[in-house]
Each structure stands twice: as C-alpha cells, then as structure tokens.
Amino acid sequence: MTDRPDPAHTRPEGVDDATVEALGKxxxxxxxVEHARGYLYGFHRLTGRADFALGEAVDKLREAGHHELAERIDRELVGRNVIEGRWTFQIVEDYDDNYYGIFRDLEREARDRLAAGRRHLFESELKEQRRTRGEHGHASRPDAGR
Incomplete structure (x- = not known):
C-alpha cells in the first residue's frame, strides 16, 4: 500500500492554491459555526434542565409551607419563554433553518463547484507538508503501510 493521501483528499487538476486556501477558510x-451550534444546543438542554429543577424547587417550597412564593415562581417563571414568544427549541430551529442550514449548503456548493466536492483539501495538503514520511504515527491515511 502506498503512503499517499486518499484521492478524496487530493486537489483536482486545475484547482489553484488561492482556491484551495479560500475553500479552507x-x-x-x-x-x-458547528461549534457555535453545539453551544446553542447546550444552552437549549441546560435551560430545559433548569426549568425542570425549578419545578422541583417549587414543589419543595410548597412542601416547606412557602405557598405564596411557590405559586409566584410557578406562575411567573416555570415554563417561561426565554425570548419573547420562544422556548429554546424554537431558537434552535430558527438558527438551523435560517442560518446553519444555508451556511452548510453554501459551503458544500462551493466545494462541489470548485473542487469536485472534495473536503479538507487545505488540511490534507498541510498534513502532507508537516508529517514525517516513514515515521510511525505519521502515515498519510489509516490503510497506509498495512
């Protein structure tokens, strides 16, 4: 087996350095954006957990005899919108539908148009520049050297 990059990660003929750099950026x-989306989903999950914990706190306040305070917290805060008219799932859906999905689609379209759909060309070429050929742990791809 040869110690060369997977053809799916090699530059198609005619693609110049500037294009590879632009696609890399x-x-x-x-x-x-993927990282930010992960934080958004974390916000969604943590806010939901907080709301359920808040419901438990309300129950405990009632059990402890603090009915008026429990009722106020239950009425004003449990299940409350985090942004006017929206729970976090609606924020996540809006982000996915109006930003993330379009971003992902346009990134794919750029790769399809400019590099035959190949992903991570910039990184693949950087790996080839930085690795030590023949050194253990520096193979070009998983099946190299088998």
Whole structure:
C-alpha cells in the first residue's frame, strides 16, 4: 500500500492554491459555526434542565409551607419563554433553518463547484507538508503501510 493521501483528499487538476486556501477558510468558518451550534444546543438542554429543577424547587417550597412564593415562581417563571414568544427549541430551529442550514449548503456548493466536492483539501495538503514520511504515527491515511 502506498503512503499517499486518499484521492478524496487530493486537489483536482486545475484547482489553484488561492482556491484551495479560500475553500479552507470557508471550511474553517463552517467549523466555527458547528461549534457555535453545539453551544446553542447546550444552552437549549441546560435551560430545559433548569426549568425542570425549578419545578422541583417549587414543589419543595410548597412542601416547606412557602405557598405564596411557590405559586409566584410557578406562575411567573416555570415554563417561561426565554425570548419573547420562544422556548429554546424554537431558537434552535430558527438558527438551523435560517442560518446553519444555508451556511452548510453554501459551503458544500462551493466545494462541489470548485473542487469536485472534495473536503479538507487545505488540511490534507498541510498534513502532507508537516508529517514525517516513514515515521510511525505519521502515515498519510489509516490503510497506509498495512
């Protein structure tokens, strides 16, 4: 087996350095958006957990005889919208539908148009520049050297 990059990660003929660099930067931007999306889902999950814990706190306040305070917290805060008219699932859906999905689709379209759909060309070429050929742990791909 040869110690060369997977053809899916090699530059198609006629694709110049500037295009590979631009697609690399576009991929980097998408990775940041993916990271941000993860935080948004974390916000969604943590807010939901907090609301259920709040419901338990209300129950405990009632059990402890603090009915008026429990009722106020239950009425004003349990199940409350986090943004006017929206729970966190609606924020996540809006982000996915109006930003993330379009971002992902346009990144894919750019790769399809400019590099035959190949992903991570910039990183693949960087790996080839930085790795030590023949050194253990520096193979070009998983099946190299088997």
């Amino acid at each position: 576009l991929s980097e931007a998408l990775e940041v």
